[in-house]
Amino acid sequence: MRGRNHQEEEDGHGIDLAPMLDFVLNLLIFFIIITSFIKQPGVKVTKPEAVTAEHKDNGNIIIAIRANGDIWMDRKKVALPDVRALVERMHAERPEDTVIIAADKDSQSGMVTKIMDEVRGGGIQTVSIGALGQEQ
């Protein structure tokens, strides 16, 4: 009975949730956008190590080459001739993105150069080969 009397003077809720809700929604939108930017290959590869490896700022398109020669891109296994079309589409979506070829250290380097040519043909000129820096 006492509680009821008391409540009448205050709001229905103890705390006003509206500002918190605003903030949380902003955070939510931020994370939704972030997740859609980066094209993860979807497989894990053992990358070679390099002391002079540098951080690639716009390296959002990652093409993985497994040791057996399989190409993975955007969580799908793709064939070599399809790489160009996929890169063209991604380039149209976000022109500032660059490509990182994450090749397994046991993969054949001929595959790397082939993919590099396909990516160039697809319109993205800046291609890097993924390598683990010293500090990692």
Add this chain to the structure above:
Amino acid sequence: MRLRRYREEEDASETGIDLAPMLDFVLNLLIFFIITAVFVKETGLTLSRPAPSNQEQKKMDEKGTLFIAVHSDGTISIDKRVIDPAAVRANVERFHAEKPEGPVVVVANTKSPTGVLVRVMDNVRLGGVSNVSIAPSSSGD
């Protein structure tokens, strides 16, 4: 006046809609996206191809180009002389001292392992030459 009366009814809360269930849902969604979000910090080496046009080729020849071959079994050679992977850096440093502008081309056999290729590129960069490009070769060696 109407508002006052509404308040007196005391069953309805102050806000029109109860935000709590929506907030629960949004928080769950938020946690899901935080967990699935990946902040990749990709590191790597920039790849470039040797200049294709004839004029550029001539310019390259004038400056002198160091060709490092990577064979299908992972061995490395300069001028048909097989060298140790650790010696690449010293060779590149010597070349760089002689011809500071000269580019380095890594001629990689298509069947050579990528790990060796990256190691060679890394050593070339350590040797002071940043102008390094790779060219594939499909010859049988």
